[in-house]
Amino acid sequence: MHKQTIQTSTIQYDVVVGKGLLSNIDQYLPKKYNNILIVVDEVVKGIYGDTVIDTLKSAENVAVTSVPAGESSKSIEQYYRLLSEAIEHHLDRKSLIIAFGGGMVGDLAGFVASTYMRGIDFIQVPTTILAHDSSVGGKVAINHPKGKNLIGSFYPPVAVIYDVDTLQSLPAKEIRSGYAEVVKHGLISDQAFFEEVLNVDLTTPLDTEVTVDQLQKGIGVKAKIVEQDERESNIRKFLNFGHTLGHAIESELGYGKITHGEAVAIGMLFALKLSEEKFNTRMPYKALYDWLSKNQYPLSISWPGINQLIDKMKLDKKSENSIVQMVLLEEIGKPSVVNLSDHELRAHLEKFIRELD
Amino acid sequence: MHKQTIQTSTIQYDVVVGKGLLSNIDQYLPKKYNNILIVVDEVVKGIYGDTVIDTLKSAENVAVTSVPAGESSKSIEQYYRLLSEAIEHHLDRKSLIIAFGGGMVGDLAGFVASTYMRGIDFIQVPTTILAHDSSVGGKVAINHPKGKNLIGSFYPPVAVIYDVDTLQSLPAKEIRSGYAEVVKHGLISDQAFFEEVLNVDLTTPLDTEVTVDQLQKGIGVKAKIVEQDERESNIRKFLNFGHTLGHAIESELGYGKITHGEAVAIGMLFALKLSEEKFNTRMPYKALYDWLSKNQYPLSISWPGINQLIDKMKLDKKSENSIVQMVLLEEIGKPSVVNLSDHELRAHLEKFIRELD
CATH class of the missing domain: 3.40.50.1970 (Rossmann fold)
Structure with a gap:
């Protein structure tokens, strides 16, 4: 215990x-x-x-x-x-x-x-x-x-x-859903932890020891953040990595069509792509894509319209004055909140969806 | 200002x-x-x-x-x-x-x-x-x-x-309703303030200077209490003086039939009566009764059944384990929270209603 x-x-x-x-x-x-x-x-x-x-x-x-x-x-x-x-x-x-x-x-x-x-x-x-x-x-x-x-x-x-x-x-899709948050904790905190998570195979029965250890680490990352910023004025926003698009997908497809974590997984891929563009850096997009794919996360979804997605992203609680904010990574373990114009967001989303399909 | x-x-x-x-x-x-x-x-x-x-x-x-x-x-x-x-x-x-x-x-x-x-x-x-x-x-x-x-x-x-x-x-009944809380602040804090409030005649246009002064004093009493006990774990309960029965009357008669303060006024009379019994002391019941009466507070109401009143009092948020708690006064300016059995409460309520009518 x-x-x-x-x-x-x-x-x-x-x-x-x-x-x-x-x-x-x-x-x-x-x-x-x-x-x-x-x-x-x-x-x-x-x-x-x-x-x-x-x-x-x-x-x-x-x-x-x-x-x-x-x-x-x-x-x-x-x-x-x-x-x-x-x-x-x-x-x-x-x-x-x-x-x-x-x-x-x-x-x-x-x-x-x-x-x-x-x-x-x-x-x-x-x-x-x-x-x-x-x-x-x-x-x-x-x-x-x-x-x-x-x-x-x-x-x-x-x-x-x-x-x-x-x-x-726990059904397989619920294990996938939960593990997306563990992956997120890795990405926003520490390269080694992220790589450790990508070594897990969700398609075979979980090793309880390993799982408990990774969950503990993940909660440790989260606890450190929420203790510093309980009411999400600043760094707590980092925990929303992957969630801006993730929430919009979840909400537009209709709750129950895709799990929270499955939607966040797609959101993280988008956030990695965008991080590469914005910070002119390399992100482990392919490594994450392959792991998600191997572990049967749904990556080919029936996409809602771009306008609806952007409208939903504006309703995200991080959004101010109807400008979408997303959490991106300057590098693994170094998240950053970035404002995006509708125009920019639309262009990147269109490209991302095209490439993902 | x-x-x-x-x-x-x-x-x-x-x-x-x-x-x-x-x-x-x-x-x-x-x-x-x-x-x-x-x-x-x-x-x-x-x-x-x-x-x-x-x-x-x-x-x-x-x-x-x-x-x-x-x-x-x-x-x-x-x-x-x-x-x-x-x-x-x-x-x-x-x-x-x-x-x-x-x-x-x-x-x-x-x-x-x-x-x-x-x-x-x-x-x-x-x-x-x-x-x-x-x-x-x-x-x-x-x-x-x-x-x-x-x-x-x-x-x-x-x-x-x-x-x-x-x-x-502000309609007369709304002035009465608000002034009941000012009276309450007097009773739970200070004899002189209480007497000062009883000098006000609500049936003639209010003197703004006097009113602002008394409202300020009232808020001062309240502020001192809520700053010490924001979440009503202990002394903030004192602000509920008159409210246990008051809320029950308001709720049983139906909101809009009697104003909040008018119901609290009756509740304060009951709390004074009960304070006299419980603490074997003299309370300004008659002075308050006369002032309320002169200022046209409705004191003769169509009383709901005692059982319904007691049931409602048990739903009061101060209540624990379905035991009614009331704020009483050991003396003016010295409130105290008292537990009451159903039996005791019923006997006192019956007597109070009989005497008030």
């Missing part, structure tokens, strides 16, 4: 990663709670629900509510329904919400916790690599039809508990 | 009170913004809208959206509509939301600002005494059918600008 402590402006919390945590989850709560609401996605509930619920119920007053799996549950309707459930179950300011499942549940239940009675404790119990990554850093949100995560808060959990036994039940 | 600076854990902001501020409002913005969305209630828009909008439009990119006056606009539907408007008007993280109107608009637009793109700047421009009071302290929220302010954040404004010229257009 590995533990990292994250310091925020208001609290500090532990990120615990290890095997067999779910069936001992009561031991990892940072304190005793008078009332707990577990928010779980329906798929995760089917696989691990009883283990967690029974373990907690032996010690605490627990209610459970499930939401349909998938990004479309990050909606205003589910948000309001969960708030109503919290009231129904008499949660008060000393109560706890547990977000149990993928990144969707973490974002949704975290946003509920951040606004229920102006904020109560919540714990992230991720069941995917991606959710483990996104559970660190305190970003919670729901989607608006006009864009991803447009409604939300900066609100840290009081603990993150990641049981890597759940890797066994 | 008077100015007080409030210190929060994250920012400090000025509360500016004076005459003729609305027609110079651009001078009181703490910085330049690329884009401003004014949220205004329909009634206020009719009276002061053009002044403010024209003043700002000369310098800034401004959009305006109005919401129906009244507590029922603090709904999930209006909240979501305003978020959609913010997107529609291309607000980004460097943009500003101005809450222009009564307390409802401050709470609603403030909650929108606190969650739009995980939080953007907002300024409170209150047009009522009550809104001026509630704009200090960073509490923003919407209502749930099951209770007031159950969905919200702690999120300070970047400025509060209160033009007391708006007192001229």
Whole structure:
């Protein structure tokens, strides 16, 4: 069992990663709670629900509510329904919400916790690599039809508990999705770490030791950044490497058509290409392309129109005065935020899409 | 023009009170913004809208959206509509939301600002005494059918600008509503201040000098408390004096049937009565009753059932483990948080209602 402590402006919390945590989850709560609401996605509930619920119920007053799996549950309707459930179950300011499942549940239940009675404790119990990554850093949100995560808060959990036994039940595309963020942590931090990640073969069963080690390293990169810039005023933007185009693709294709990480993978390829142009440097575009391709990331997608993509990129939260900002690399481990005119963006995107296809 | 600076854990902001501020409002913005969305209630828009909008439009990119006056606009539907408007008007993280109107608009637009793109700047421009009071302290929220302010954040404004010229257009019941909070500040802080407030006659036109002085003193009391306990872990609860029963009455009678302050006034009478019993002391129950009565506060109301009231009081955010907490006074200026069993609460409430009628 590995533990990292994250310091925020208001609290500090532990990120615990290890095997067999779910069936001992009561031991990892940072304190005793008078009332707990577990928010779980329906798929995760089917696989691990009883283990967690029974373990907690032996010690605490627990209610459970499930939401349909998938990004479309990050909606205003589910948000309001969960708030109503919290009231129904008499949660008060000393109560706890547990977000149990993928990144969707973490974002949704975290946003509920951040606004229920102006904020109560919540714990992230991720069941995917991606959710483990996104559970660190305190970003919670729901989607608006006009864009991803447009409604939300900066609100840290009081603990993150990641049981890597759940890797066994993780579909291949979810492993790909999560590993895109690990690749990103490599690219924005350190050549050696990046190369180490490219040695992993996602098409065969993962070596838990190696995975845990790489996830730890990735969270270490992220923690160092978010501790310095919790509210994304400056360097936290670096974590959006690959996400400006990635989010736009995800949103335009429709959530569920492509996973978050698969879209970010394409976004990273574009960001590498653009970095080469902007900084007149060589980037490991081909190495990344080959690794993504070998590991069956979808690189040939049915592209939305350029105009729609650019409009969506302008809705990105980094954007100011409708000018698109992207994170590029001066070199590996040296990210930089760059403003792009519509004209420039369009030209590079057209070229990129043409070459990728 | 008077100015007080409030210190929060994250920012400090000025509360500016004076005459003729609305027609110079651009001078009181703490910085330049690329884009401003004014949220205004329909009634206020009719009276002061053009002044403010024209003043700002000369310098800034401004959009305006109005919401129906009244507590029922603090709904999930209006909240979501305003978020959609913010997107529609291309607000980004460097943009500003101005809450222009009564307390409802401050709470609603403030909650929108606190969650739009995980939080953007907002300024409170209150047009009522009550809104001026509630704009200090960073509490923003919407209502749930099951209770007031159950969905919200702690999120300070970047400025509060209160033009007391708006007192001229304030209906008598709104003056009563606001002055209940000033009375409360007296009771929880200082005998002399309390007596000073009871010298005011709300049935004749207010003396602006006296009013501004008393409002300043009230905000001073509040500021001192919220600076020490922003997130209401302990002493901030004192500001809820009169509010536990007050909120329950407001919510059970239906918002709009009785103003917030009128309900709090009855709540304060109950809290004084209970303080006498609990602390075996004498409280200025009669002095307050006479002043409220003389100033036409509705003290004879059509009471909701005791069970419904107690249920609502349990939903109060101070409540823990379904035990009602009330703020009482050991003496004037010495508030204290007290737990009450259902049995005890019921007995005291029945007696209070019988005696008040």
